[in-house]
Amino acid sequence: MDPFTHNRDLRNLMLRETFVRTVESYAEIDSTNTRALAIVGDVSVEHPCLIIAERQTAGRGRGANRWWSSEGSLTFSLLLSHDIRGLPLARWPELSLTVGTAVCETVRTFLPAGDVRLKWPNDVFLNNRKTCGVLVEVPPAPQGTIVIGIGLNVNNSLQRAPEELRQTAIAMCDVADQPLSPDRVLVSLLNELERQMKLLQKAPDQVRATWRKFDLLLGRNVTVGHEHGAITGTAQGIDDDGALLIQTQAGLRNVYGGVVQSFD
Ligand code: BTN
Numbered sequence: 001m002d003p004f005t006h007n008r009d010l011r012n013l014m015l016r017e018t019f020v021r022t023v024e025s026y027a028e029i030d031s032t033n034t035r036a037l038a039i040v041g042d043v044s045v046e047h048p049c050l051i052i053a054e055r056q057t058a059g060r061g062r063g064a065n066r067w068w069s070s071e072g073s074l075t076f077s078l079l080l081s082h083d084i085r086g087l088p089l090a091r092w093p094e095l096s097l098t099v100g101t102a103v104c105e106t107v108r109t110f111l112p113a114g115d116v117r118l119k120w121p122n123d124v125f126l127n128n129r130k131t132c133g134v135l136v137e138v139p140p141a142p143q144g145t146i147v148i149g150i151g152l153n154v155n156n157s158l159q160r161a162p163e164e165l166r167q168t169a170i171a172m173c174d175v176a177d178q179p180l181s182p183d184r185v186l187v188s189l190l191n192e193l194e195r196q197m198k199l200l201q202k203a204p205d206q207v208r209a210t211w212r213k214f215d216l217l218l219g220r221n222v223t224v225g226h227e228h229g230a231i232t233g234t235a236q237g238i239d240d241d242g243a244l245l246i247q248t249q250a251g252l253r254n255v256y257g258g259v260v261q262s263f264d
Contacts, residue, residue, distance in 0.1 A: 072155030
């Protein structure tokens, strides 16, 4: 077995049932995104490349966030290039929302009674608690390559977690009231992501309608932090180009980057 194949069955399943062409699986790694960035220029790695780990010792999140992976969670990154070839760089903010949209659709398929929402740009909430975080990174080279890192709470129940954490996070199994198959969730998610990325290029209005349907922030008071400070106002929805629209006292602002610090 090669050093990158911790789970051979998982690797074979992903190659058979999804669009990924390379799989690296690890029992433990620092961060699957960091690994993806390290092999981004390796021409022997066929894309899409899936890097998946049971545990991360230095999982990274958006802004100052860290990401703890515990047993039963799905922790992986996708290294993509040709699947987004038709999408100009200026439209990549839409790609970020599309990832969150695909996760929402997948979670809803497994939990039809759950309240699934997209918190701009790509956090996924389930019954008002965060169940998935996404970290999209664009390496400086080669152009046209992107790393999509996803941490999804599937079977890592938070029911016995400290109260403080239980107020803010949830796993899919906490709503299902039984364990789910992380492998089946992953197959569905990758297939949904492939479908949504194709739609984004051929019929973008369909993807936009879906992310609007899941919009958690619409009509809420939000504060978004970015490198030049913070913007506070009422969220007015998500624009076609992926911007969060915020009605501030100074007028309507289109926000492309940053982290939502609070919403009520
Ligand atoms: C966030 O909520 O701020 C984003 C969290 C993203 C976590 C995932 S887990 C897999 C991938 N590897 C990382 O180091 N981070 C992402």
